[in-house]
Amino acid sequence: QVVHLTCAPGSAPWRHFHTVPRLRARYRNFHENNMPELKELQKGEPPGTAMARLREKLRHLIPVHRLSLESFVDFNRLVLFGATAGEMRPLELRSDIAINKMTHDDLAALANGTGRFSDQAKLYYANRRIDTAYGGYLNANLVHMSWVYTSREYAKEPFQRLVLNDGEVEIVNCFTSEKCRGMGIYPYVIQFLSHLYFENGATRVYMMAHHDNLPSQRGIIKAGLRPVGEVTYVRIPGSSGKCVYYRRSITSH
Numbered sequence: 001q002v003v004h005l006t007c008a009p010g011s012a013p014w015r016h017f018h019t020v021p022r023l024r025a026r027y028r029n030f031h032e033n034n035m036p037e038l039k040e041l042q043k044g045e046p047p048g049t050a051m052a053r054l055r056e057k058l059r060h061l062i063p064v065h066r067l068s069l070e071s072f073v074d075f076n077r078l079v080l081f082g083a084t085a086g087e088m089r090p091l092e093l094r095s096d097i098a099i100n101k102m103t104h105d106d107l108a109a110l111a112n113g114t115g116r117f118s119d120q121a122k123l124y125y126a127n128r129r130i131d132t133a134y135g136g137y138l139n140a141n142l143v144h145m146s147w148v149y150t151s152r153e154y155a156k157e158p159f160q161r162l163v164l165n166d167g168e169v170e171i172v173n174c175f176t177s178e179k180c181r182g183m184g185i186y187p188y189v190i191q192f193l194s195h196l197y198f199e200n201g202a203t204r205v206y207m208m209a210h211h212d213n214l215p216s217q218r219g220i221i222k223a224g225l226r227p228v229g230e231v232t233y234v235r236i237p238g239s240s241g242k243c244v245y246y247r248r249s250i251t252s253h
Helices: 013-020 023-032 035-041 048-061 104-111 116-127 184-199 214-221
Strands: 002-006 073-083 096-101 133-138 140-147 168-176 204-210 226-237 244-250
Touching: 073 214, 096 184, 104 116, 104 133, 116 133, 116 140, 116 168, 133 184, 140 184, 168 184, 184 204, 184 214, 204 214
Parallel strands: 168 204
Antiparallel strands: 002 244, 073 204, 073 226, 096 133, 133 140, 140 168, 226 244
16 A cells, blocks of 8 residues: 655645635635724624624635535545456457557647547647547547556656556546447457557556446456456545545555
């Protein structure tokens, strides 16, 4: 079990929320606009009317009734799957599905479009400069995308869910067009990419699925990977990519 804490240089995660400029400005405005009540409270005998006014104004400043744990914490529990070359099922090539590594031109063109595949190209290729995307094509139409990460690709992400060693890869960000689901494309692409990377020197392939995403887990198992542990990560605050706690727990190899 490995526990990591990542935060912005010179900051601490418990201070991050309070240094948000907007919140700081709201507090400053609250302080300046309520000096009469604050002065009354500082006399040592705070009148009930001043306290009531402050409470009412604080209620507007911090809408507690609209807050929840998810407002501050992003908690995710993922099932971790893995396999070595000797553990993977033999690959039976399909003639109806072509799988190709997407070129820079492919990804750049996608990034200028709309839809789920375009969203992936914008986020991972255009914004983070990750180019290890593979496309699954049915009748020359893109129907599936998957990305393969090594430690080099993870270094470009805001945070790492896994610490990959040399020779380890993770298949991530898989998406199949809704009209093509149920055709076995997802497990086939996983199996194809796993064998491709094993042939090029990889020693282990990992994948993750949310603990309640059973269809994704079934597809991963069908491809030949098996559950090997869990990954739990907590991001504080939930909207931040800088303050992250996460845990990698490998139960067996």
